[in-house]
């Protein structure tokens with residue numbers, strides 16, 4: 001109701017101006033983007049009072065209420081469950097129980113070496129078992145890439161039933177980035193499908209550099225999470241795998257001592273372009289020993305719909321999303337204990353809200369409907385978005401395309417943006433066209449080793465076959481200098497997933513408003529386009545997840 005009356009009023013004014021001045025209606029419709037409004041959402045969501053927005057806490061629920069009331073104030077329609085703004089997501093939280101979790105490696109020499117959790121091994125608690133104690137034989141599977149249809153077949157000749165699989169992290173050098181990221185993500189699932197009961201990862205030179213061990217061990221005793229299915233059981237990405245571990249170099253060396261090949265030899269091969277160390281059965285055994293406790297918490301996704309205006313297209317839905325959660329409060333920390341998550345991802349949620357506002361203020365409803373979604377538990381493993389993808393509040397077949405916003409760096413005036421997934425579907429061209437309208441260019445992924453295409457919420461929808469992009473500010477500033485690359489590096493080193501990602505850092509609110517504007521231009525372009533977004537012919541993700549869906553030819557002029 002409120003939306004319609006507001007739209008009618010604004011639309012009337014625009015119609016009058018258009019009629020008298022005879023100018024194009026689309027130009028009149030560009031709304032304003034206010035730095036102060038952009039700031040207001042971030043200041044609230046990243047306030048200490050909201051306590052880091054951890055799923056299942058009062059702080060998160062306050063943040064969710066804030067977003068819902070913003071949507072209400074804009075006159076959007078509730079698009080959660082049962083006519084509410086919320087989709088309640090049940091999450092399972094699991095922790096280690098009594099005793100010291102440990103991994104025992106018995107190598108070729110038959111002498112067991114016990115590693116406690118965080119001492120060169122990282123374990124995770126079980127979603128199902130109160131006590132996990134087993135040992136088994138071990139099979140090395142190289143990178144563990146398992147997609148024979150696309151030529152990845154690291155399991156050839158290896159039987160891993162009842163065994164513990166050991167795989168290198170990452171993918172062979174030169175693997176197309178997004179394919180590598182996807183196949184890396186489903187390694188334990190594929191091991192499970194082949195009957196493995198344990199899954200261990202080893203670093204390569206590349207992953208050791210990209211993900212510092214010291215930083216990984218900080219979270220060694222933190223709880224782990226999954227979402228709970230409608231039948232009440234936890235969702236397991238690798239059912240049947242009872243134990244998982246990653247090994248730092250000393251533990252990996254213990255496992256490979258006296259084997260057919262040394263670890264150094266394997267890593268040297270893996271570090272060559274196209275290097276794919278072949279798998280083999282290891283001598284010795286590995287044993288897991290830990291206890292776990294599990295509990296259920298509930299945390300909402302927040303969803304609002306702007307109904308489309310075109311009778312033929314309004315059933316199609318463009319999803320504009322970002323994650324609302326962050327890491328909460330860590331009382332075990334010395335000093336600042338609140339993970340405010342100002343850039344990760346209060347700024348992204350502010351962009352989602354301001355994009356919604358811009359649609360309303362423009363006075364022109366888009367042809368397609370637009371769903372605005374703030375999801376929970378991204379930091380816990382993309383759980384809120386996975387839950388939404390499994391139990392969508394609009395029919396999945398109607399979801400036309402996804403724009404995800406996560407952690408835009410807003411500390412410099414960006415001259416370009418990165419859209420992960422731009423090479424996969426016609427959404428890339430939509431982004432390029434829309435951004436060009438304000439002189440912003442589209443830049444290819446500058447950090448392919450980070451595998452970012454599979455590391456935020458759009459990926460949950462990609463797996464359901466929906467063309468998606470993940471938007472961030474790019475490496476260049478508005479003068480073409482690499483300020484963005486430097487600021488992104490500085491952020492990742494010093495504030496990413498730390499309490500210092502807070503309001504004390506120098507966020508440029510004018511740039512925030514500009515980022516919201518780019519988002520709105522992109523969302524409008526997609527929502528008003530004649531054609532529904534399509535995967536490109538031959539695209540890996542389209543082929544894997546959207547078999548039979550209509551395709552578009554990839555433009556010859558596409559980048560890379």
Ligand SMILES: [Zn+2]
Pocket residue numbers: 344379497
């Ligand atoms: Zn994050």
